[in-house]
Every structure is written in C-alpha cells, then in structure tokens.
Amino acid sequence: MLQTRPDLGAPTPYTFPKPRRLTVGGGTVVAIDVPGQAFASVRLVHHAGGATEPQESMGVAALTNEALEDGFHGNSSLAPALERHGAEWVSRVTWDSFVTGVDAPVNRLQDATALLAEAVRNPALRDEDVLRRRDQILERFWLDASVPSTLATRAVGGQLFTGRYATPLSGAPVALKQVTPQAVRDFHASSIAAVAGTLVVVGDLTGVDLEALGSAVFGDAAAADAPDRTPPEPAGGELPRVVVLDRPGSVQSALLMAHRAPARRDVDLPRADGISDVLGGMFTSRLNLELRERLGYTYGAGCRFDLRRDSGVFLISTQVDTQTTAHSLTASLAETERLRREGVSETELSAVRESNTVGLPVSYSTARSLAGALVETVVHDLPEDHIDRLRAGFEALTADDLAGAAREYLHPSEMVTVIAGDAASLEGPLSEAGAGPVTVRDPETLWS
Amino acid sequence: MTTNGAARRVDQFTLDNGLRLVTAPASTPQVAAVNLWYGIGSRFEVPGRTGFAHLFEHLMFQGSGNVAKGEHFDAVERLGGDINASTSTDRTNYFETVPEHALDLVLWLEADRLATLRDGMTQEVLDNQRDVVKNERRQRYDNQPYGTALERILRLAYPEGHPYHHSTIGSMADLDDADLDYVLDFHKRHYGPDNAVLTVVSNLDPEDVRERVERSFGAIPARPEAAEAPDAALTGLIGGPVAERAVETVPAPGVFLGYRVAPYGERDFDVMHLASAVLGQGQGSRLYRRLVLERGLAVDDGGAAADLLPFRYTPSLMLVNMIAREGVSGDELEGAMLQEIAALAEGVSDEELERARAVLERDHMQSLSHPSGLADAIGSSTQLFGDPELAYTWPQRWNSVTAEDVVDLAKRLLVPENRLSVRFDPEPAGEPAA
Numbered sequence: 030m031l032q033t034r035p036d037l038g039a040p041t042p043y044t045f046p047k048p049r050r051l052t053v054g055g056g057t058v059v060a061i062d063v064p065g066q067a068f069a070s071v072r073l074v075h076h077a078g079g080a081t082e083p084q085e086s087m088g089v090a091a092l093t094n095e096a097l098e099d100g101f102h103g104n105s106s107l108a109p110a111l112e113r114h115g116a117e118w119v120s121r122v123t124w125d126s127f128v129t130g131v132d133a134p135v136n137r138l139q140d141a142t143a144l145l146a147e148a149v150r151n152p153a154l155r156d157e158d159v160l161r162r163r164d165q166i167l168e169r170f171w172l173d174a175s176v177p178s179t180l181a182t183r184a185v186g187g188q189l190f191t192g193r194y195a196t197p198l199s200g201a202p203v204a205l206k207q208v209t210p211q212a213v214r215d216f217h218a219s220s221i222a223a224v225a226g227t228l229v230v231v232g233d234l235t236g237v238d239l240e241a242l243g244s245a246v247f248g249d250a251a252a253a254d255a256p257d258r259t260p261p262e263p264a265g266g267e268l269p270r271v272v273v274l275d276r277p278g279s280v281q282s283a284l285l286m287a288h289r290a291p292a293r294r295d296v297d298l299p300r301a302d303g304i305s306d307v308l309g310g311m312f313t314s315r316l317n318l319e320l321r322e323r324l325g326y327t328y329g330a331g332c333r334f335d336l337r338r339d340s341g342v343f344l345i346s347t348q349v350d351t352q353t354t355a356h357s358l359t360a361s362l363a364e365t366e367r368l369r370r371e372g373v374s375e376t377e378l379s380a381v382r383e384s385n386t387v388g389l390p391v392s393y394s395t396a397r398s399l400a401g402a403l404v405e406t407v408v409h410d411l412p413e414d415h416i417d418r419l420r421a422g423f424e425a426l427t428a429d430d431l432a433g434a435a436r437e438y439l440h441p442s443e444m445v446t447v448i449a450g451d452a453a454s455l456e457g458p459l460s461e462a463g464a465g466p467v468t469v470r471d472p473e474t475l476w477s
Numbered sequence: 478m479t480t481n482g483a484a485r486r487v488d489q490f491t492l493d494n495g496l497r498l499v500t501a502p503a504s505t506p507q508v509a510a511v512n513l514w515y516g517i518g519s520r521f522e523v524p525g526r527t528g529f530a531h532l533f534e535h536l537m538f539q540g541s542g543n544v545a546k547g548e549h550f551d552a553v554e555r556l557g558g559d560i561n562a563s564t565s566t567d568r569t570n571y572f573e574t575v576p577e578h579a580l581d582l583v584l585w586l587e588a589d590r591l592a593t594l595r596d597g598m599t600q601e602v603l604d605n606q607r608d609v610v611k612n613e614r615r616q617r618y619d620n621q622p623y624g625t626a627l628e629r630i631l632r633l634a635y636p637e638g639h640p641y642h643h644s645t646i647g648s649m650a651d652l653d654d655a656d657l658d659y660v661l662d663f664h665k666r667h668y669g670p671d672n673a674v675l676t677v678v679s680n681l682d683p684e685d686v687r688e689r690v691e692r693s694f695g696a697i698p699a700r701p702e703a704a705e706a707p708d709a710a711l712t713g714l715i716g717g718p719v720a721e722r723a724v725e726t727v728p729a730p731g732v733f734l735g736y737r738v739a740p741y742g743e744r745d746f747d748v749m750h751l752a753s754a755v756l757g758q759g760q761g762s763r764l765y766r767r768l769v770l771e772r773g774l775a776v777d778d779g780g781a782a783a784d785l786l787p788f789r790y791t792p793s794l795m796l797v798n799m800i801a802r803e804g805v806s807g808d809e810l811e812g813a814m815l816q817e818i819a820a821l822a823e824g825v826s827d828e829e830l831e832r833a834r835a836v837l838e839r840d841h842m843q844s845l846s847h848p849s850g851l852a853d854a855i856g857s858s859t860q861l862f863g864d865p866e867l868a869y870t871w872p873q874r875w876n877s878v879t880a881e882d883v884v885d886l887a888k889r890l891l892v893p894e895n896r897l898s899v900r901f902d903p904e905p906a907g908e909p910a911a
Binding site (some may be wrong): 038042043104107115132161164176202313327391392395 | 502503504505506507508512546547550552554555556557558559560575576577578579581582585588604605606607608609610611612613615616617619620621622639656692693696726727728729759760761766767769770772776777780800802803832835836838839841842845846847848849
C-alpha cells in the first residue's frame with residue numbers, strides 16, 4: 030500500500046548568515062563562517078568592469094583579468110602554483126565588476142590567498158604574455174561565436190545600445206586588437222593595483238586569521254568608490270524588428286528576444302524577478318510549457334533580466350527547429366502580451382512567492398553561492414541584509430503587484446529579435462510574423 | 478544498518494524490496510539533497526532502439542499515477558529547489574535538492590513515479606517528449622560545431638553491436654520508432670527499487686530518514702526479475718590506428734584522440750587518470766605548457782585537453798581534444814599532440830605526478846563540497862562499487878601510483894594500435910556544405 034501524498038509542513042524560517050565585516054588598511058573583509066565546509070571561496074571585488082572602459086580600449090578589463098593568470102613570474106605561472114595547493118583560480122569581469130579569487134581547501138587558504146595577492150597586486154604583465162592572451166581571446170571569439178546561442182547573445186548589445194554596450198564585453202575582434210600591453214598595464218595600475226577593493230571569504234573559518242588575509246591582499250592600496258556612470262543611449266532603428274544572423278544550413282535557430290530595461294537600482298527586484306519567473310524563469314513557466322511541453326518545438330525556453338548599474342536588458346531565449354522558428358517567435362510574443370493583459374494566476378503567484386523564500390537554504394547551500402551573494406552586495410552597494418529584504422519583498426507580493434510588473438517591465442512592442450539560423454528558410458516566414466521588419470546579416474560583418 | 482564508527486560519514490540501509498539507502502551529513506543546514514541512481518543506462522539498449530534510456534528519463538517527469546504532467550517539476554520549483562536528471566551509458570540519475578521540510582514530499586514524488594509511472598503514460602506524452610529530445614539532439618549535437626564528436630568516437634572505439642558503440646542521445650530514426658508498449662515494458666524491466674540506490678544528504682538523523690524512506694518506498698515491490706544487459710566484455714586494444722575525418726562548417730580544425738583503457742574502478746584506470754592529468758588537466762599540464770603556451774598551436778582551453786570517460790562495465794576511454802590556432806593545420810596539431818602523448822612513455826617526473834594528484838583531488842573535493850555533489854558521489858560509489866565510503870576515500874587511490882606506473886601503462890596503452898582519431902576540418906573557402 031503506497032503512502033498518500035504527505036502534507037508539506039511549515040519550513041524552518043531562513044535568515045541569510047550575518048557576515049563578519051573588518052576594515053583592514055584601505056579595504057574591507059566580508060566573511061561568512063560555515064562550520065564543516067572544508068572548501069573555501071575567496072573573492073576580491075573591484076568596481077572596474079567593462080562599462081567603465083574608454084572607447085579606445087574596449088575589452089581591456091577582460092584582457093587584464095585574463096592576463097593576471099600569467100602571475101608574478103609571467104608565462105601562465107599562476108594556475109600551476111595554485112594547483113600545487115589544491116586551489117583553483119576563479120575570476121571574471123562583468124559590465125560592473127572585476128572579480129578575482131581562489132577556491133581552496135581551508136587548510137591551504139593562507140598560501141592560496143598569498144598567491145592571489147601576488148597575482149593581483151604585482152603581476153608581470155609582460156608584453157609577450159599580454160599579446161598571447163589577446164590573440165587567444167580574439168581567436169576564441171570566433172570559436173565561441175560558432176555556437177549559435179553565443180552568436181545571438183553577443184549581437185544583442187549592438188541592437189539595443191550605442192557606446193560601450195554595443196560591443197561585447199571582451200571587446201570584439203577589431204576593438205580588442207587596439208588594446209596594447211601598455212593599455213593593460215595602465216588599466217591594472219589605476220583600477221586594480223592601486224585600489225584595495227573588498228575581500229569576500231566563505232568557508233569553515235575556524236583558525237582562519239581574516240585580518241592577516243586582508244593585509245596580504247590589500248597591502249597599501251587605497252580605498253576607492255565605484256566610478257560614476259552615464260546611462261547608455263539606445264540604438265536607432267524601427268521597433269520591433271528582427272535581425273537574422275545567417276548560418277546557412279542550420280537545422281535549428283537560436284532565438285533571442287530583447288528590449289531595454291531600467292538600471293538595477295530603479296527596478297523593484299521581487300516584482301521584476303517575479304514576473305520573469307512566471308513568463309520564463311522556471312521549468313513550469315509559460316514559455317517553457319507552451320514551446321516545450323505543449324508544442325515540442327524546443328529543449329527549453331526561458332527569460333531573464335540582465336540588470337546593470339546604469340541600464341538593463343530583458344531577454345527571452347530559446348533554440349528551436351528551423352521550420353518552427355517563426356511560430357516560436359509569435360507564440361513567445363503572444364505569451365508576453367497575454368501576461369501584460371491578464372496578469373498572473375493565484376497558483377503562479379504562490380509559486381513565485383514560495384520559490385523565492387522557502388528555497389533560500391538551497392540557493393545558499395555552498396560556499397560558492399554564499400560568496401556570490403556577498404559579491405553581488407559589494408558590486409551594487411547593497412545592504413548587508415539584502416537577501417533577507419528580498420525575501421520579505423517576495424513574501425509581500427500580490428497578484429496585482431505582478432500584473433503591474435508585467436505592464437511596467439515587459440515591452441513586446443520594443444523587442445529586437447536576434448536569430449542565428451538559416452536565413453534562406455527563415456526570412457519568408459519571419460517577415461509574416463508581425464514582429465517587425467526583417468534584416469539579414471552576415472555574422473562576420475557584425476563587429477568589423 | 479551499518480555505521481562506520483566514530484568518524485561517521487555514511488549510514489547504509491537495505492529495504493526488504495532491495496532498495497539501497499545511504500544517508501550522509503550536509504555541510505550546510507536546512508537542506509536535503511535526494512539522489513536516485515538507477516542501474517539502467519544506454520548500455521542496455523540494442524541496435525534499433527538507441528536513445529531509449531534517455532528518452533525514458535524525460536518521460537519520468539511527465540506524470541505518474543498520482544502526479545499530473547508537470548507537477549513534479551512544479552512541486553520542487555515552488556520550493557526553490559534544484560531538480561534535474563541525467564542519463565549515461567551506465568545509469569540514469571534523478572536528483573533534487575530541497576529545503577529540509579520538503580524531504581517527505583520529494584521522497585513521495587520519487588516513489589510514486591517508481592511505482593505507478595505506467596498509469597500516467599499516454600501516447601500524447603510520448604510524442605511530445607520525443608519532439609523535445611529531438612530538439613535536444615539538434616541543440617547539443619547536430620547544430621553545434623564538433624557536436625557529433627562523441628558519437629564518432631564511440632563508433633570507432635567499440636565494435637558494431639557492442640552496447641557502448643552508440644551515444645546515449647540515440648539516433649533520430651530510433652527515436653521516431655519508439656512506441657508506447659516499449660515505454661511501458663521498459664519501466665517494468667528496469668525501474669524497480671532493487672535496481673536503485675537512494676542517497677539522502679541532510680542533517681536529519683539517519684534513522685529518521687530511514688523511516689521516511691520506508692514509508693514512501695517500502696511497499697513498492699522489487700522487479701520479478703532483473704534485466705540483463707547485453708554483453709559488454711571486450712579485451713585488447715582498439716586495433717588501430719583508426720580514424721574518421723569530417724569536413725564541416727567548423728571554425729577551426731579540431732582533433733579528438735581516444736585510447737581504450739581499463740574499466741572504471743580498476744587500478745589501471747586510476748593510473749591512466751593521473752596520466753591524463755599530467756598530460757592535459759590544468760595550466761601546469763604538458764599539453765597546455767607545450768602546445769598552447771610555447772608553440773602556440775592550440776586554442777587556450779584553460780588546461781582541459783585530456784580526461785577519462787569512465788565506463789564501469791567495459792574498457793573506458795582516455796580522450797584528448799584540442800582545437801587548432803589560426804594558420805595551424807589539423808595535421809600539424811594532431812602530430813604535435815601525438816608527440817606529447819608518446820612522450821609520457823619516456824618518463825614522468827615526481828613533481829608532475831604530484832601536481833596531477835593535487836588537480837584530481839581538488840576536483841573531487843570540490844564536488845563533495847556541494848550537498849548535491851556529495852549525494853551524487855555516494856550514489857555512484859554505491860551503485861557501481863557497493864561501497865558508499867568510496868565517495869570520501871577515492872583520492873587515496875592515487876597515493877600509491879608512481880611515475881613508473883604511469884610510464885609502464887603509457888608504454889602499453891598509448892600506442893598507435895590502441896588509438897582512434899576523429900578530425901574536424903573546416904570546408905575550404907567558397908565551398909559550403911551541400
């Protein structure tokens with residue numbers, strides 16, 4: 030005899046762990062102790078992302094970030110040194126941040142962090158290493174862009190913005206070629222080496238001397254605020270519209286529908302993320318249920334907000350069979366319009382509320398994810414109890430809030446749809462889809 | 478129940494119906510990671526029926542006797558949980574991480590589809606998920622540069638008719654031929670509690686977890702008889718060198734080399750695992766230092782050029798893969814890779830071996846640092862080797878491997894007679910694919 034469906038009892042209330050905060054020299058250490066977690070995550074955060082780069086050296090942040098892996102001795106010396114400590118270099122550049130770090134066993138944390146400090150404060154940055162990294166990034170650019178979804182993602186910026194955001198984060202082929210080793214050294218000296226930043230440490234901190242870690246990493250670098258930024262201008266062109274990036278013979282199309290969104294600080298996150306969850310943020314969201322589970326057109330469909338300090342983007346993405354591409358586009362638009370028109374059901378509201386509140390222990394069940402949340406608070410100047418405030422915001426959500434969010438944040442009439450696929454098969458059906466005029470582009474010409 | 482003494486890490490129970498349950502403590506509070514390893518993978522498939530174990534994995538989310546289509550996903554997602562599944566040659570794996578208070582619900586959802594999936598299955602569901610899987614195949618294989626590499630590798634590595642000759646995704650034609658009767662029969666043959674390992678990682682008392690599992694799964698009968706896998710026995714080398722060339726719309730020449738090595742779990746597998754790390758894992762590895770940094774022949778992959786594809790029931794594969802830099806031909810790159818592979822037989826330093834050990838150990842410890850990763854490692858160790866403790870002690874296997882061991886095995890296995898090569902070359906300019 031099988032058991033009947035069990036009642037879900039009340040969840041244990043979750044509070045995000047309160048971080049320890051220390052001022053060390055010009056920098057700040059923010060740390061969470063996770064007893065029993067023997068693998069620690071260390072992240073150093075600087076406010077030196079792609080968005081603040083000068084037009085003449087687009088991609089310098091990403092190139093510098095990668096060149097740090099050549100380490101103090103040059104010639105890719107950092108990773109092998111860390112490997113001997115069982116540690117791993119973890120770094121990335123976003124539009125708003127320059128993050129470096131290591132994941133390491135807590136008993137090797139001091140050694141691994143010392144290597145992090147050396148690499149960040151005093152890298153060799155030799156000409157030959159920077160040029161090698163630059164050439165490799167340039168070649169990888171086209172290699173990565175041969176994946177249709179990556180190609181579509183990289184092309185979207187140029188359809189929505191002018192200025193820095195129109196060019197991909199790593200700078201794209203022509204722009205990156207102009208970034209010299211000296212430009213990398215200058216960027217590093219002014220934005221990274223001379224700026225203390227914030228050090229995030231998460232793991233079992235028993236016996237870990239946080240002050241010593243901070244001193245090692247910050248040295249005598251100074252404190253610095255996030256730079257002021259000017260919101261980017263929109264790109265021209267009729268809205269909505271469709272751009273096909275021709276990949277002759279493709280058996281599938283990568284479809285990306287995007288429009289501009291407000292800056293992060295101007296967005297009410299529970300409402301925006303909530304409506305995004307309903308439309309495409311979950312497996313049970315409307316787009317996935319329609320395109321995958323009802324029509325069988327795709328392996329998956331989704332949507333999300335990409336919110337930056339001075340602007341934002343809303344994106345719907347999927348990959349579909351070539352002959353169902355036009356219908357996938359109109360079906361996605363129809364779902365978005367319906368959400369704006371009718372709002373959400375009580376079931377959808379409860380799914381949004383519950384998944385973003387009772388699910389927090391799952392979201393923060395690793396050192397990496399806890400460190401990621403702390404990095405987010407540093408990058409966007411959020412309060413220490415940011416996660417708890419978000420949770421409270423989701424708990425208070427109403428169906429009316431989400432209906433209002435659909436109208437405020439979702440704008441199908443302003444969509445630019447970028448499709449990487451077989452133009453010969455797509456152009457006709459797409460021009461009848463009602464998503465605006467269709468232009469076909471050769472991907473090779475996008476960043477020339 | 479068996480417990481491993483004072484330094485308790487896992488507890489094991491076996492239910493009367495054969496279900497093996499393993500519990501282990503989580504390193505963060507308030508979560509429960511649930512992981513079910515079923516001993517059914519694509520190795521059970523026969524020619525003409527390929528891709529079925531994986532298609533079936535999709536069908537397991539489409540409703541059962543007491544759960545509507547989509548309800549399983551919905552229940553876990555609205556808890557903010559993680560949920561997914563995967564299929565390989567040797568197993569199908571279903572896993573969820575949820576807030577601790579939802580453990581009973583997840584156990585019940587898993588038990589319901591194990592016991593009553595056939596009650597919820599319809600032709601409409603089958604047709605829909607067949608289309609989804611065909612699109613998954615397009616996305617991961619057919620519309621992806623180098624996407625068919627693994628299929629080509631397996632065809633060269635294992636003879637026609639061998640259960641590892643095909644990939645888990647299967648062929649479009651076989652997916653089209655899948656019928657409802659076969660679906661129902663497949664569930665009956667492979668999905669029984671006696672063919673599963675259930676791992677729960679949480680901070681609940683192991684006895685408490687056992688009682689909950691007993692309530693959910695205890696009444697589900699074992700299969701009347703265990704399904705038999707086709708014979709995967711294979712001895713000797715590949716009989717190479719064997720090669721396959723593809724001229725496609727790829728951005729640069731891509732070289733994929735493979736060698737038959739020992740089955741997963743054997744000592745020679747561990748030796749080759751270290752050899753692969755010396756050769757091509759991490760930026761301190763030989764391939765990265767020589768072909769990426771010094772000679773500039775290969776695209777920078779961050780040091781991820783070599784690894785083992787672990788197969789428990791047949792010889793595994795060591796795979797080495799690099800993409801050529803601009804102006805470098807596939808022949809030149811392949812020649813350089815072969816040179817480095819051959820050099821392993823000429824000597825490996827202790828320092829290289831130490832670095833390799835550290836890299837493998839780091840990757841292993843990292844996967845255990847996540848509740849879901851720990852549950853997965855325990856499920857694997859229990860299903861494949863009958864020993865959940867291996868999840869924790871696996872790195873010890875590498876301690877006794879010496880540089881001489883690596884060199885000796887390289888001399889025997891990393892030879893032309895045991896080599897397969899799959900090459901992708903871009904179409905010559907002005908000659909697009911037909």
